[in-house]
Amino acid sequence: MLKRTDYLTKRYGLKESWKLSHYERDGGYRQARRVMRMKREDIVEEAKAANLRGRGGAGFPLGVKWGFMPPKSDKPHYLVVNADEGEPGTFKDRTLMELDPHAIIEGCIIGCRGIGANTAYIYVRDELHLAKDRLWGAIAEAKKKGYLGDRPFSVNNHPVEVYVHSGAGAYICGEESALLNSLEGKRGEPRLRPPFPAQAGAFGMPTTVNNIESIASMPTIFALGGDNFSKLSSLHDMRDGGCRLFGVSGHVKTPGVFECAVGLTLRELIYELGGGVAGGELLGVIPGGCSTPILRADEVVDAPGEADPLHRWHGQSVLDVPMGVDTMRGLGTMAGTCCAIVLSDKACPVRAMHNLVRFYRHESCGQCTPCREGNGWLERITSKIVAGEASLDELDRIHEIAGNIMGNTICAFGEGSAMPVLGFLKKFRPEFEAYVRTRGASSPGGLALSETLGLSDS
Numbered sequence: 399m400l401k402r403t404d405y406l407t408k409r410y411g412l413k414e415s416w417k418l419s420h421y422e423r424d425g426g427y428r429q430a431r432r433v434m435r436m437k438r439e440d441i442v443e444e445a446k447a448a449n450l451r452g453r454g455g456a457g458f459p460l461g462v463k464w465g466f467m468p469p470k471s472d473k474p475h476y477l478v479v480n481a482d483e484g485e486p487g488t489f490k491d492r493t494l495m496e497l498d499p500h501a502i503i504e505g506c507i508i509g510c511r512g513i514g515a516n517t518a519y520i521y522v523r524d525e526l527h528l529a530k531d532r533l534w535g536a537i538a539e540a541k542k543k544g545y546l547g548d549r550p551f552s553v554n555n556h557p558v559e560v561y562v563h564s565g566a567g568a569y570i571c572g573e574e575s576a577l578l579n580s581l582e583g584k585r586g587e588p589r590l591r592p593p594f595p596a597q598a599g600a601f602g603m604p605t606t607v608n609n610i611e612s613i614a615s616m617p618t619i620f621a622l623g624g625d626n627f628s629k630l631s632s633l634h635d636m637r638d639g640g641c642r643l644f645g646v647s648g649h650v651k652t653p654g655v656f657e658c659a660v661g662l663t664l665r666e667l668i669y670e671l672g673g674g675v676a677g678g679e680l681l682g683v684i685p686g687g688c689s690t691p692i693l694r695a696d697e698v699v700d701a702p703g704e705a706d707p708l709h710r711w712h713g714q715s716v717l718d719v720p721m722g723v724d725t726m727r728g729l730g731t732m733a734g735t736c737c738a739i740v741l742s743d744k745a746c747p748v749r750a751m752h753n754l755v756r757f758y759r760h761e762s763c764g765q766c767t768p769c770r771e772g773n774g775w776l777e778r779i780t781s782k783i784v785a786g787e788a789s790l791d792e793l794d795r796i797h798e799i800a801g802n803i804m805g806n807t808i809c810a811f812g813e814g815s816a817m818p819v820l821g822f823l824k825k826f827r828p829e830f831e832a833y834v835r836t837r838g839a840s841s842p843g844g845l846a847l848s849e850t851l852g853l854s855d856s
């Protein structure tokens with residue numbers, strides 16, 4: 399059942415919702431004050447109990463990540479907050495920065511205290527000028543009130559400073575190790591791991607990189623208590639806790655960002671929050687940002703074995719499975735950022751995939767040969783298909799090339815570019831074959847997918 403919450407979005411819609419006065423009226427900065435007097439290990443335990451799975455896409459448990467930071471060291475530690483938000487279809491983080499920046503600053507204070515850092519850098523997608531302005535404004539207000547600086551809350555032992563850093567204008571800079579290079583003023587290319595950021599991250603020092611929604615959830619987690627936060631979710635038993643922002647765009651009547659308990663189904667997201675499919679019937683849905691493989695509207699869960707984590711949904715539509723990190727993985731896709739892109743049956747899956755391929759070819763940083771060359775080849779072949787000039791065996795070549803990218807790159811961009819291609823081809827093979835055979839005549843004409851995927855068709 400649809401369970402909307404308003405912990406993260408409570409102030410959205412208020413006049414000048416980004417001002418400190420609103421935040422303080424709702425009890426803002428009380429949790430930051432409290433953690434200043436808590437022990438580091440207790441803060442990490444509270445974060446672990448929340449079962450917050452990283453909101454940036456990979457879904458790694460936040461508390462566990464914080465626990466990787468060295469307990470005590472003579473090196474500076476850093477918190478790096480990822481607000482690059484470059485994934486087509488994903489537009490939730492920007493609302494937090496623009497409408498409620500103080501929750502992020504308070505989250506940074508809690509995070510810094512939890513990982514033993516004195517400095518947080520918020521790395522913001524460069525184009526988001528309003529978001530950056532609002533963050534800087536919030537930092538100034540928090541400093542003036544003594545929440546940041548040398549002696550936050552008049553406590554001596556834990557200075558905290560927060561800085562906003564403009565992104566470098568490339569999708570790859572959202573990948574955490576490329577982001578760290580970019581933050582250091584280097585070219586935004588991913589780093590080999592190990593060492594992991596907790597060992598050697600920003601400026602070679604122990605660092606935690608968290609998505610900005612993960613960090614903005616901290617005041618709520620500490621106000622409710624980690625366990626209570628976790629139990630908001632219907633997937634609490636799968637260690638996927640709390641509430642989060644869900645986005646829906648594409649062919650829906652009311653696209654937007656909505657806050658709900660974790661465990662919302664795609665059907666609820668599309669038909670209740672998104673107002674239903676615009677201009678046709680549902681063809682498929684990309685569940686969590688464009689790197690997550692598409693699900694067809696007519697797919698059912700195939701999990702006959704009792705030991706299968708998805709067994710309780712066996713035989714049901716995939717649209718009725720709660721969206722969680724492990725449930726979506728069980729369906730062969732990912733929850734990602736939980737920002738779904740909806741395709742109606744007026745959309746052409748061939749052209750939709752082509753749009754994605756063009757995006758990934760353009761955004762590959764070029765460091766790894768399989769990704770650089772593979773995405774180039776994928777673009778050339780899919781362009782031929784769209785132009786009605788390809789042969790059927792080139793569909794198999796797509797499979798081969800995308801398969802060669804998977805697992806052969808330094809960072810997850812490789813998988814992120816190959817998985818959706820393989821997904822489209824697997825789920826829509828008959829449509830692809832018909833398109834090739836008829837040289838595009840079988841394609842539904844209707845809606846321009848460039849709009850769906852936020853990309854230019856030119």
Ligand SMILES: Cc1cc2nc3c(=O)[nH]c(=O)nc-3n(C[C@H](O)[C@H](O)[C@H](O)COP(=O)(O)O)c2cc1C
Pocket residue numbers: 451452453454455456457458460480481482483484485569570571572573574575607608609610612809810811814
């Ligand atoms: C190509 C690529 C782009 C990414 N872009 C973002 C992004 O814009 N924002 C984000 O939070 N995570 C992004 N990620 C995931 C980050 O690498 C990292 O997992 C995340 O920031 C960790 O935060 P979390 O654990 O709180 O989710 C991206 C990953 C890849 C491979």
